[in-house]
Amino acid sequence: MSLQTGNPLFIALLSLITCCFIMTMVWLWAKKIKNAGVVDVFWALNFPVITLITFFLSDGFDPRKILICSMFLLAELRLGIHLWQRVIGHLDEEEGRYQQLRKEWGNKADRNFFVFFQFQAISNVILAIPLLIVTANLSPEISILEFIGAAVWAVAFFGEMMADRQLAAFKKDPNNKGKVCDTGLWYYSRHPNYFFEWLTWIGYFIFALASPWGILAVISPAVMLYLLTRVTGVPNNEEQNLRSKPLAYKKYQETTSAFFPWPKKK
Known part of the structure; x- marks a missing residue:
C-alpha cells in the first residue's frame, strides 16, 4: 500500500x-523552566493539530469529516x-506528581522526561485512530x-466541563484549603473529570463503528481507560492527594467510587 x-x-x-517535534520543543521549554507539568497542556493541544492535518488531507465524505473533526x-x-x-x-511551581517523579528519577530526570514527553506524542496518534478511520469513510x-x-x-x-468547573470553583474558595471536593459530580466519583474524558473516547469509538475497520477504534477507549486508571491519571492524583491531605482524602476514598460515578458507600 503506497503512502499517498x-x-x-x-x-x-x-x-x-x-x-x-512539538513535544521535543515542549521538553526543551520544560527543562528550562523546570516544570514538566506543561506536557499535559500540549498533550491535549496536539489533538487539534492532528485534527487539522487529518481534515485537510483525508478523502472522506465532507459532512462526516466536519462533524467528527468539530467534535x-x-x-x-x-x-x-x-x-x-x-x-x-x-509555571514557577511544578505540580506535586511531577515533583515526585523528578525526585524519584534524580539525575536521570531530564532524560526520562524526554522519553515521557515522546510517549505522550505517540499516545496522541494512537488515540486518534477513530478520527483517522472516520475521515477515510467515503459513504455519503x-x-x-x-x-x-x-x-x-x-x-x-x-x-467533563462541569466537573472541571466545580473543582476550580471549590479550589478558588480559601475556606476550602486542605479540604476535599466532594460536592456536585465529585460526590459520586473521586475523578468524574477522568470518567467523562474516557466517555468522550467511547463516543468516538461508537461513531467509528459505522466506518470500515471501525472496530479497530476500540483501542482508543481501551488505551485511555488504562492510562487514566493505571498510569498517569487516577494513581498519580490519588498519591498526591494522600500526601497533601491524608486524613480527609482517606475518608473520601472509603466512601466514594474511584472512577465510575456511583452512590456513596454507607
Missing part, C-alpha cells in the same frame, strides 16, 4: 512526526485551554451509529 497523501497511514505518520476540536481545545489556565498560573450518508456516538460525546463533553 490521503492514506490514513500517511496521515498517521505525518501526525506522529509533527507531535514528536475533536471542541473537546481537546476546551481541555487544552482548561489545563493551560491551571498550569500557566504557577450519516448513520444512526454516528448520531449515537455524537450524542454520547455530547454528554461526556458537558460532563
